[in-house]
Amino acid sequence: MSTSRGARQPTIKEVARLAGVSPMTASRTLAGGRNVRPDLQERVLAAVRELGYYRNENARSLRPGQPSGLIGIAITNLANPYYGNFALGVEEVAAEHGRRIILGNTGEDDARERQLVSDFIGRQVDGLILVPVSGDAAHLKPERLGEVPLVLASRRVPGLDVDTVLLDDVGGAYRGTVSLLDAGHTRIGFLGNRSSVFTGERRFRGYEQAMTERGVPVDPAIVARDQQDVAAASLAAKAMLDRDEPPTAIFSANNRNTIGALREIGRRIREGRSGPRPAIVSFDDFELSELMPVPVTVIDHDARLLGREAATLLFSRLDEDVAVPARTVELPVSIEYP
Incomplete structure (x- = not known):
C-alpha cells in the first residue's frame, strides 16, 4: 500500500x-x-x-510521497507507567519495521486529542495508534486522515470502523467481582473513571453483572465513577469509607483508582483509626502492588503486548495492497491473587 x-x-x-x-x-x-x-x-x-x-511540518524535508518513517502514538495519561509499557510494545514492532515513534499525551481531553492528531498528520506520520478519549470522532474519519491508517487501542469509538485492540474488560471485571463475592463480601464498592470512557463503562458492566447474578444490590452510595487521577480516587475512597455502612471490599476499574484507594487506607492505618480495611480487586497491575497494606487481587494483562498487537495491526494495514475489513482483537486477562 x-x-x-x-x-x-x-x-x-x-x-x-x-x-x-x-x-x-x-x-x-x-x-x-x-x-x-x-x-x-x-x-x-x-x-x-x-x-x-493540518500544518505540514515536514514539507521542507520530505519529497512528495516519501514516507516520514514516523508512527504517532497518542495516550491518555503520560504519568501512568502502564502507558509507558504500552508505548514500548509499539516501539519494539516499529523498530522491526525500521520506523520511529513520536508520543503525545491527551490527558483525556477531546480538544487536546484533536490538536495532537492534527500535529501528527502535519508531520506526515506513516500511521497512528490512539488510545481515544471517546468524544467526537470527526477528526478521526478517513476524509480527515487521508490514507494514514489508524489503530485504536484499549477503547472503541462509536461510528468509527477501524482496526482495534481491546481487553476482556467485561469478563475480567466480572471474574474479579465474583472473587470478592465468593470470599463472602456483599458490600462491594466500585471506583472507576467516568462512564463515557469506553473501558470504564465495560468494567462497570462486568461488576454490575456479577452483583446482579448473585442477587446482591449495587448501592449507588458506594459507587464512584468520575476519578481520572490518584488524588480524586483518594477523595472518593475517603467518602466511601466515611459512610455509616462502608464497603468491606472495593472493585477498582484501573490502577490510578487503586492507588488512590490504597493511599486513603494507608492514611487511616497510620493514624491508628479503627474501621474496615477493605479488600481490593484492581483492574491493571501497578507499581509495588505486593507491598500494599491490604490484600490486592490484580486483574492483570500485558500492556506491552497490547502495544505490540496494536502496532502489528498497523503495519499489517500499511503492507496490504488491497483494502480489507476492519479487524478487532480482544486480549485475555488473568487474575493474580495476593
Missing part, C-alpha cells in the same frame, strides 16, 4: 479565503498569532476546523 496521501489536504490559501483574511494572516495565526487581532485569529481557527486543515 502506498504511503502517499490519496485525499487532497486543504491549503493555507483555502483557509485564508474561507476566513476572509490574507494567507500571511492565516500563517501568522497558525504560527502563534503574534500581531494578529483576536477576532481574525478566531476566524482563521474556525476555517481550519471546518476544512480539516
